[in-house]
């Protein structure tokens with residue numbers, strides 16, 4: 174077919190101009206760390222990694238804002254005190270805002286595997302999605318494919334183990350829901366990104382829930398902590414424990430998010446622990 178017959182509609186969508194915030198004018202640009210970055214929009218919001226900590230975690234977020242323009246403006250404007258290394262658009266384009274060597278500001282108060290300066294140990298990826306407050310649409314496959322490709326490159330270059338590709342809700346269960354239960358962690362795992370086991374089926378039976386005080390609750394808290402979650406170790410199924418169980422379900426057993434530790438939740442947790450690499454169970458040193 175002659176080249177003149179191409180469809181202008183799909184072409185113009187692919188080459189849609191990025192909404193670059195006016196505030197980035199004058200900021201120094203930089204070389205992208207990943208060869209699949211399509212645009213650099215520099216953010217002034219970053220610092221140095223604490224004590225030269227090298228990143229060995231990838232933290233995934235959704236932007237949770239109604240549009241791309243607003244999300245990019247927030248991440249790239251001085252004074253908002255938020256940023257991320259990368260932003261992945263719905264059409265799969267990847268924007269880099271902060272060099273990987275620097276400490277971007279995406280995690281906030283959070284903890285994982287005994288470490289609480291998550292910004293210093295991680296690379297933050299913001300995925301454009303309106304989030305729970307704005308209808309929470311599905312993630313387009315094209316966008317997920319881009320997230321996978323980006324993560325695979327970072328994992329290879331930075332030696333990030335699969336079980337340290339996490340969601341914001343995993344490291345801040347009391348405050349955050351992103352990237353949320355619609356995020357296709359199983360698809361990522363099929364491509365070697367993230368740690369995953371098929372969730373155990375939901376069946377009737379004994380459960381642990383809010384208010385329970387028992388050795389079984391303590392065992393569950395210890396298992397969650399061994400996996401990395403910041404959870405009380407007091408044998409009480411308190412509100413904080415329920416939030417961690419909900420975060421675990423959001424990531425690893427998304428079919429039911431009720432914060433109740435049923436057989437399926439506990440079995441899935443045990444299967445994840447059993448399939449961690451041996452060194453994965455050690456608490457990271459500060």
Ligand SMILES: [Zn+2]
Pocket residue numbers: 233234235279341349351
């Ligand atoms: Zn987030």
